[in-house]
Amino acid sequence: MDIKVGCDLVHIGHFKQSMKRGGRGFLYKIFTQAELAGASKPENLAGIFAAKEAVIKALGKVLKLKAGDWKKIEIIKKRNGRPEVQLHEFNDKILSRDVSISHDKEYAMAVVVFILT
Amino acid sequence: MVLTNILEKNAKEHGNRTALVMKMGYRTVSLSYGDVYEWSKRVAVFLERQGLQREDKVLLLAPNSPYWICLWWGSILGGYVPVPLNIQSTSELVRKIAEQTGAKVVFKYLHYKQPLPSNLSVFDAEFLNEIVSKSEGANFRKPPIKEKDVAELMYTSGTTGDPKGVILTHKNISSNLEAILKIAPIAETDKFLSILPLSHIFEQVIGFLLPYAKGAPIVYAHSPAAIRDLLREHRITTMAAVPEFLRVVMMKIEAQAQEGGKKKMLEILMKISGAMKLKLLQRILMRPILKKFGGRFHTVISGGAPLDPELEKKWNALGVYLLQGYGLTETSPVVSSNSYEDQRVGSVGKILPGVEVKIAPDGEILVKGANIFQGYFQNKEKTKEVFIADGPSTALGASWFKTGDIGELDKEGFLYLKGRKKYMIKGPGAQNVYPEDIELELNKIPEVKDSCVVGVEKSGGQVEIHAVLLGDIKDPEKIITRVNKKLSSYQNIAGWSIWPREDFPRSATRKVKKEEVLRWLKASKIPTPPTLVGTPLTRLLSEITGHDVSGISQKTKIVSELNLDSLLRVELVSRIEEGLGITVDEAKISSETTVLDLEEMIKKSPDGRSPVGRQEPTQKAPPFKNWPLTRRASLGRMLTQILIIFPLARIFAKLKIEGKDRLENLPLPAIFMPNHVSFLDSLFLLMALPLKIRRKIAFAAAEDVLYEQYKNIAWLVELFFNAFPFPRHEHENIKAGLEYMGRLLDKNWSIAVYPEGKMSMTRELLPLKRGAGLVGVEMDSYIVPVKISGTADIMPAGKIMPRKGGQVSVKFGKPIKFKKSDSYIEVTRKLEGVLKEL
Missing domain, CATH: 1.10.1200.10 (ACP-like)
Incomplete structure (x- = not known):
């Protein structure tokens, strides 16, 4: 059994700037349609981005996830408001997972934990 | 006339005819007049449920689409007032407008993520069909609407200063529409392409209401890059455009001729054609070029900015009617327009019937008529400023509206524009200098991409004529000297600068925002032309x-x-x-x-545009094959199946079908997703399907298997199973496969695709490919999971010869329809679960 953890901090102001300058292409590169539909503010998206980064940090080597594979990770909000990490591959290697996202005025952060077989 | 009459009349008279078309994602959305009416009713019911009251404002902040139209009609139908906004509006502008109008609802587009006022209910226009699916059109009760009621609120320019909301009534717009129809006969065989934003009155009336009223279908361009293909594919006849667009297209035509070494020939042809009087002859002469536009393209209506007469002549020489018109949002919008009968190059046409025009002593164009707006929303001051008298009054006869444009009428009644009153510069001897004239001359120089001429006040009260140039200018002095020679002495440019960015700040109709340029000039003390540094x-x-x-x-x-x-x-x-x-x-x-x-x-890197930001392929897209879909091929296929293949199959196996009743009311086309254990799967699936579906179904075949490993019998499989190439590996051209699938669905062909992506050797369901979720969400069709068992006993995975006989069972699961807002990964998992359970 192996535990992998990852975390990331995103400056919301920088994120908003990149969003404005990068436009459609930028958003569509990182987020899936479901994520875009579910996020009402840029802060939410910044939090989702932080979560994806955290996942890559935690599982990057194990899953051979590389930069650019943003949409292979999906952060879905469950009905009770809690976010959940969905991966489109390697789910059989993962016994358990959890993610937590938070944002304050300037920063968004995320922490993910995976328990692997 | 109340505008909704148009909506209802068309739904009644030809409800089945196609009204609006647009490619959205991989599918083409096509709404009939009946559909539009139905959806509009649902939007009205939906808005009522949101608690809107009569005359409440509905903000529309989305790009052109059939959904936009339904939202607009729906708002008006319900007695509410739509407020169309430019999609590039800043959140600050939206906030101001929301506050001013007291709007409670905004329909935006998916990737507009700027903060919106928290008191607004926000909806995404792309998901309209899901938003209104719960609203019953039958519950719609039509409110009493009169001609004089407010139809919509149009906000004109104003990213700086306060936005002004132009109040337009049903009578304003319908009177203009009726007048235009008198001089511009549109037939229902015409086909319009819409490229300009619907948030602008020009596109709304000319590119939407005009064709809609006449039953001519409208195609919405989903991307600028697709315009050329759309013109050809849909055989467009007419479109509204701005001079900038016309200039760019003409440049491309000339550039292409240059590349093919045919530039000289083109010039000669255009010269001959220009001298011809008959449009018909011109069109025959210019056929090779017109064919590139689909062959039926015959009219362009130009507006929004002044049209260079040279450009106008070139387009006319192509055999196309380029009709320039003039108007403002405040005049609903057309004041004058060239028509098929009456055309003068360089003029903006004759005054529209029912509209009165008078030229003020200082040259300003004044307008009176049923098309004049009711004033600026909650802004009596600004309203007073634009009328001669205290505002539009119907009691004493309508006042004259001040357009702010300088012009003159010739003896025959043709209107000619000189320039915008506020941009006019007073020359040294008090002459009127119109910057537009100088800009025209400057823009003729190839190096100058565009120019902006303004009057800069100097110390001593003198006004300097200053030209700001855009482009890679190496020797501005030479250019200025050259142009000055062509101008009258009082028009001479005294100072110049080079714009330091890639483009001027522009409005929705691509007009240069002169105030901003002027502000930049005033701020920089010495307008030294800074050259762009770096690459x-x-x-x-x-x-x-x-x-x-x-x-x-x-x-x-x-x-x-x-x-x-x-x-x-x-x-x-x-x-x-x-x-x-x-x-x-x-x-x-x-x-x-x-x-x-x-x-x-x-x-x-390989060159390729991916408008939705997906990974690009290294292979070319397979060409779309129409022949397997023709009647003849279908007939041949069906006969062979029924007479030869199926009976042969029955020798080897008995077929048991379960769940066929689930297919009875299945809306077609649908997508079948079976598990995959043997090459016989497709055959037995076909046998199990009812004739209605079997007649029109295509199978997605793994590109690498069918077309490489078994390429000798590929054509056979293509014919008898109507197979089409579908990639299954990440590096292959997945997008092209999805486009192909979308096209088949558009033509009403159902699809069968194996979501596992390969055959399972163990009869256990393999994890589904990510594409399964994508197909489920993007293809806008019902997904039918299918469980096939027994085929592996007869012909094991990977083999192509049957081993023995047996029993095959095909079980149809419950058809599922996913929402556009569903996550691909979740859909993939759901399908996996459903297939496992079967």
């Missing part, structure tokens, strides 16, 4: 990372030295993609990557 790439890097351009060299390491973190890396890559249409692999950018490395990556 486009280093400038982009500088903008993104905040580092000074001069500090970035080819050896600079972009990650470590410029602090390019993962967020900025994504921005960089997506902007390179959007700007150059070239995909760069993010993963290849490491801490050692230098600017030079990046340049190499860009040079070597």
Whole structure:
């Protein structure tokens, strides 16, 4: 059994700037349609981005996830408001997972934990 | 006339005819007049449920689409007032407008993520069909609407200063529409292409209401890059355009002729054609070019900005009717227009019937008529300023509206525009100098991409005529001297500068925002022409990372030295993609990557535009084959199946079908997703399907298996199973496969695709490919999971000869329809679960 953890901090102001300058292409590169539909503010998206980064940090080597594979990770909000990490591959290697996202005025952060077989 | 009459009349008279078409994602959305009416009713019911009252404002902040139209009609139908906004509006502007109008609801588009006032209910226009699916059109009760009621609120320019809301009534717009129809007969066989934003009155009336009223279908361009193909594919006859667009297209035509070595010939042809009087003859002469536009293209209506007469002549020489018109949002909008009967190059046409025009002593164009707006929303002051008298009054006869444009009428009644009153500069001897005239001359110089001439006040009260140039100008002085020779002495340019950015600030109709240019001029003390430093790439890097351009060299390491973190890396890559249409692999950018490395990556990368930001293919897209879909091929296929193949199959196996009743009321086309254990699966699936579906179904075949491993019998499989190539590996051209599938569905063919992506050797369901979720969400069709068992006993996985006989069972699961807002990954998992359970 192996535990992998990852975390990331995103400056919301920088994120908003990149969003404005990068436009459609930028958003569509990182987020899936479901994520875009579910996020009402840029802060939410910044939090989702932080979560994806955290996942890559935690599982990057194990899953051979590389930069650019943003949409292979999906952060879905469950009905009770809690976010959940969905991966489109390697789910059989993962016994358990959890993610937590938070944002304050300037920063968004995320922490993910995976328990692997 | 109340505008909704148009909506109802068309739904009643030809409800089945196609009204609006647009490619959205992989599918083409096509709404009939009946559909539009039905959806509009649902929107009205939906808005009522949101608690809207009569005359409440509905903000529309979405790009052109059939959904936009339904939202607009729906708002009006319900007695509410739509407020169309430009999609590039800043959140500050939206906030001001929301506050002023007291709007409770806004329909935006998916990737508008700017903050919106929290008291607004926000909906995404793309999901309209889901939003209104719960609203019953039958519950719609029509409110009493009169001609004099407010139809919509149009906000005109105003990113600086306060936005002004133009109040337009049903009578304003319908009177204009009726007048236009008198001089511009539109037939229902015409086909319009819509490229200008519907948030602008020009497109609304000319590109939407005009064809809609006459039953002529409208195609919405889903991307600028697709315009050429759309013109051809849909055989467009008419469109509304701005002079900028016409200029760019003409340039492309000439550039193409240049490339093919035919430039001289083109010039000669255009000259001959220009001298011809008959449009018919012109069209025969210019046929090769017109064919590129689909062959039926015959009319362009130009507006929004002044049209260069030279450009006008060129378009006319192509055999196309280029009709220039003039108007403002405040005049609903058309004041005058050229028509098929009456045309003068350089003029904006004769005054529309029912509209009165008078030229004021200072040359300003004054207008009176049923098309004049009711005033600016909650802004009596600004309203007073634009009327001669205290506002539009119907009691004493309508007042004259001041257009702010200077013009003159000739003896025959043709109107000619001289320029905008507020931009007019007084020459040294009090002559009227129109910057537009000077700009026209400047723009004729090839190096000058565009120009903006303004009057700059100097100390001593004198006004200097100053030209701001756009482009890669090496010797501005030479250009200015050259142009000054062509102008009258009082028009001479005294000062000049070069605009330091890639383009001027522009309005929705691409007009240069002169106030902003003037402000920039006043701010910079000495307008020294700063040349652009660095290369486009280093400038982009500088903008993104905040580092000074001069500090970035080819050896600079972009990650470590410029602090390019993962967020900025994504921005960089997506902007390179959007700007150059070239995909760069993010993963290849490491801490050692230098600017030079990046340049190499860009040079070597395959050229391909991915408008939705997906990964680009290394292979070409397979061409769409129409022949397997024809009646003859279908007939041949069905006969062979029934007479030969099926009976043969029955020798080897008995077929048991379960769940066939689930297919009875299945809306077609649908997508069947079976598990895969043997090559016989497709055959037995076909046998199990009811005739209605079997007649029109196509099978997705793994490109690498069918077309490479078994390419000798590929054509056979193509014919008898109507197979089409579908990629299943990440590096293959998945997008092309999806486009192919979308096209088949558009033609009403159902699809069968194996979501596992390959045959399971163990009879256990393999994890589904990510594409399964994508197909489920994007293809806008019902998905039918199918469980096939027994085929592996007869012909095991991978074999192509049957071993023995047996029993095959085909079980149809419950058809599922997914929402556009569903997550691909979740849908894939759901389908997996459903298939496992079967």
